[in-house]
Amino acid sequence: MAALSPRSGRRARAALALVAASLTAAGTITPGTAAAAQQNIARVDDNGIAGEVVHFAGEGDTAASTTLFNLRLDGDSAVGAYCVDISSEVDHEAAYIEAAWEDAPEEGGFLEYAAEVNWVLRHSYPSLGLDRLRTRAGIPSLDTEQAIAGTQAAIWHFSNGVSLPDPGGEGPAASLEPGERRGRANSAEVRALYSYLTETAESTSEPAPSLTVEPERVSGTGASPLGPLTVRTTSAEPVQVSVSGAESAVIVDGSGTPVSVVRAGQEFFLRLEDEVPAGAAKVYAQAAKAKVEAGRLFIGKDGVSTQPLVAAERGTVAATASATVTWDLASASPSVAASPSAEAATESEAGPSRPEAATTPGPEPSSSSPVVIANDKQPERDLPLTGTWVGAIIIAGVTLVTAGVAALVLARRRRRN
Template identity: 35%
Template sequence: MWSILCRCAAVLTSAALVGGLSGAPAALAEDFSRVDRDPVQGNEIVLSDGTEVPTALFSLRVADSASVSAYTAEADGEVRQRAAYVESAWDDGTRWTEIDAVTDSVDRATWVVANSYPHVALADLAMASETIFLDERQAIAGTQAALWHVLDGVELDPGANDTAVTALYEYLVAGSEDAPDDSGAPSLKISPTQLETVAPEKPLGPLTVTSSGTEPVRVAVRGAPASWLVDADGEQVRRVHDGESVYLDVDPSVPAGVVTLHVRGDDVPLPEGRLFTGRDGVRTQPLITAEPGTAARATAATLTWHSEEPEEIASPEPATPAPSVPEPESAAGTDDSAVVVPDATPSDEPSDEPREHSADDDLAGTGTWLSGLLIIAGALVVSGLIILVLGRKRRN
């Protein structure tokens, strides 16, 4: 008897836990990057307005891959080392293109990091900038000042800074004016990221995959079971190369659905000059990769289709009113001023009119998760009491 009751208590507790937690949202895995150690400090620089600003070279671990060096894209703000970063497209914001210059500011920034430290050795960089000696702190300061100039319009005070820093800054600023066109696209991208159609007769698409690598990347869909990824010839595909397009072939018997197209590549090349910003709008300094690397990259797109929208139904013609029947005269005669007042007593019959939506109706659904927690707590208390009472009886 004792063992049976203990089992019942355990089953009750487990059922409450499963029922209460079944409504909890599942966590979604997502690649992100972090600043993984203290930065290497550079010389402090003096701007044209007299402001003194520190410089540093950060280490950014891209997803689970090796770390790469990175500079900040703006002179103001700070890097939150615990913040999660994601690779972003330069054209997501307009602030990178507001600098008045002949050459695009993003192209200039890419040229700066590709032709400076740590991508270029200190001795070679000193020779290119025509300085006698250049150490790591000076190289970091000169490179960071040049990036702030081409991206943020910051001017360096030539007379208030180290000679080697100023020489490197001027070399990088001048050289970036003739930078070649570089789109600065992310290392892995799918376009468009959202696609919607009505009653598709052909496969949905195209969706074009762009990758910085030469190896194919994996593609897969999740959502509607009766759908497949195909190429332009209608053949099913699981891997695509850079520049290739995919389509979603939908079973005609499925009138509507939503699927997510996942694209993932292993050891995708990550060129220097790629932009990383705070995930989900987290405020932290944007970072620019200063050396090439490789990383596992992932991206996704959403495809939606639904059945053809029904045509609007014409409103019926109003019925011809029936001829009015004169009411019988009362015994007291007729009185034109008499008014018939309808009975205001509420009826128990249900009304055909739609009920107004109340804010309380929305609030009623918010207690689902709280109710689950209360069920769990109650089940645990009841189980404990049962075991305690039965334990005492057993001892007696």
């Protein structure tokens, strides 16, 4: 039996549950503090908005379903998000964290055209409202499903090298009126939006993270204030700062005055009392209302394997970031600076540097290495639910229930006679 997509699997489980419940009713079956440390965890809701199925150039009918995912940043804030790797599945149970594009899983292979993907996200739906997008792209009949499909297809063009067929290569679809579609061809609106986005895209820089503390690691001697540290944030309000792991430590500004809040770009230090033993502490920054910009990448926390998602609109989130501060009184140097080992650790954690963005459209797919489409993006073909094995299970269950009820009625009549 062919493997089921997650979507089909959920329907199958629901169908089986319905049958089991029905048979039970008929009397034929008898039923038998680490969390606090996790900051800025995002998750993918199940209520994404489906777009049209897109069909790719090449032999056969290679197609994929499209979705504008609902990425929940926290309990009060969510943003629309697209996937950037057609070959990966979304794990709805996975914890996501905001990350730089250079921190994306290496197997994704989509860093080369990240700058073009960022342009698409900032110039298409939903970052631009549907009416504005219709005007800019010159597609007055564009609807929401088509906007999602055209945008996702353009992203995959740059991130995975897939392309939609040229209008002349779609056969009868080349002459379709707006809103029309024959067979498995892309709708005229999806094709037009895809062409507009891929042909107009420019190299666009990655948006700033919602909150960071720089550098991530600082070391020095306990005899002097340790730092400087700097908060970078999209929040317009001051950011709260605190320290954990050193009871006698105090956060101070450049003049040595204790502070509990700092503004973006302001330098601050960690001051220790005299004769404190060598050790380490965490410095935390918390922003109540930081902005997550369109183009920010979200990946599985701690290397969890799941589809990388990219924010498609601006959102607001309560964010937390931290830096590690270490000190050693045995050090002979009174200066305070990031140690070579700390710099090496930071570089190692950050991953390889991002290559220069290309200014040309993404590569065309190779016939020798066809694109691999993840199971959760495999489109459900034109078979209705009752035409699948899931439908057959439901029908069989209803038939058994009916038979069971009939048998009970017949048995009661015999006892009465």
